[in-house]
Structure formats: structure tokens, C-alpha cells
Amino acid sequence: MSRHGSRIAGSLLVTSGVLLAGFSGAGLAQADPVLPPALAELLNSGSAGLGSVGAGQTAPDAPRLASVPNFRDVAGTGAGYAGANGKNLNKGVFYRADAIVPNDADLTTLEGLKLSAVYDLRSDQEVHDKADRVPAGAEYVRIPILSGNINDMVGLIKTPEDARNMMRQMNQAFVTGANEKDGFKQLLTELANTPGAQVYHCTAGKDRTGWTSMLLQSIAGVNDATIMSDYLLTNEYNKEWAAKTRAYIVATKGEEVAKLFDPLFGVEASYLQAGLDQVKADYGTVDKYLTDGLGLDQATIGKLKAKLLR
Incomplete structure (x- = not known):
């Protein structure tokens, strides 16, 4: 890639999110016409998810937010994802998101969720470029989780496959990087010990988030296929932002540059799988990664499981 192309990449990317003219990370629709289980559940239950109540008087589905498009419930929609011991995940406890920059209407909606804490996983530069607008009553907690020197990494991108490899390496760093492991340990500990509904986010709500x-759903006993399809939902939630972002790149930098960075806008199964394969190689299981890699004790994991399952 030319130095000009590298500078473009550096301006587009900060850690694992895409930052461009007010658009945060964007996702690309998957080519596979078969809907993953989590997406089918989302569409069947209604995408707005406002005020609906699932079986057994579950909490309402997470609201869809126009200005925070990747905001959703870790537990899924409807009755919640199936977890361990025949239980469903408990909705309205843990939310995930992209940058919390809501418009006035979405801010009011967020405040209606009575969030107790907002965990910002972004770097200093990301926060500087797009600071959170924290809902009233929520504590704002910074836990920066980095994934190497992005500018160095993007300088090596010469093909779309190079971009995919960069994303795979980021997920591997969640397993091998000391900073990353410390950050995830702190985040999971905070989630376990802080009462009330909580939300964590990065820039695009796709990589660190x-x-x-994946870790929370694994703790709750969600099966691998559902975890993966939930991961891929970023491409559905962020598809409008992806289209706008890509159109802007084409208009300002050209189609070839857009093609080069297409893999960075969303998620692909191989990204998460690269991290999971690293977990298997280094620790054998996610459970061992949580205890031996992150250093979480069983009491903390137990608190998370109790919150996640109903």
C-alpha cells in the first residue's frame, strides 16, 4: 500500500473501530443467504424491541437506537438466549454498544433503562474524537483495552485479506496481550460487582465489545453457534452506517480504497474464531482462559453467572 493509502487507513482507524466524519464502526451484510439463529430470532421478534415482553415475564427487548445503532442486549431478544441448566439469559442486565453518542431522543430512552454504569473500552484518542454522552444516573468508567499499534498494522495492508488478517490478529491479542487481559479482567470484575443494569462499549461495538x-455468553452456557451468530449481528445492526461510511470513502478516496478496507467495517466469523483458536491453543477452554489467563476467581465468575441466568 502506498504511503498515501497508509495515511488514509490511519485516519480511518483507531484501535478496532472505524472513525470517519461522524460515522463510527460499520458492518457489512453477510453474503450467506441463510439467516443465523440470533438474526432470525431478532427479525421474528420485531426489530424495534420496544416494550415487548417474552415468555415468563422477561424484561423488554433492548430498544433500537438510531444514533447508537449497535446497542443491544447481551441476552438477546424474546425469551433470551438459551443458557446452562435449561435456563434462559436474563435480559435487561448487561448491554453492549458502539460509542455512546445518543441524540436527545435516544438519550431519553437510555435514561429510561436506569443504567448504573457505562464502561468505555476505547483508547484516549478514540474518546477525544467522540466523547460519550453519559445517561443521567450512570457512572462513567474508562477501561482502555488496546490491540497493538494500529498505525503500524494498517501500514502493512495491501489487500483485503491483509485487512482480515489484521482483525484476526486483534482477536488473538485479546488472549495473548497483557494489557488486553488486564482490561477484560477489570471489566468482568466490575460487571460482576456493580448492581443494576450496565453497558460496555468500544467505538464500533464489534471487537473489544x-x-x-462472547465471554459473558460462554459463562452463561450459551452454545457456540448462538454466540457466533450473535457476534455477526453487528453486520445487521450497523448495515446502514456501513453503507454511509463506504459511500463517503468512495466519494473522497475512491472505490479501490473502499475495497481495501471493506473487511474492517464489520465482522466475519474468522475474526472471533481466531481468538477462540488462540484460547484453545493457550488454555484449552474459555473457562481456563477466564481463570488462568485473566485471573478471575470462581466467586466473580459465579456472580456473573447468577446475573446472566434466570
């Missing part, structure tokens, strides 16, 4: 969601 996606990894955290």
Missing part, C-alpha cells in the same frame, strides 16, 4: 459478549 464482541469479545466481552
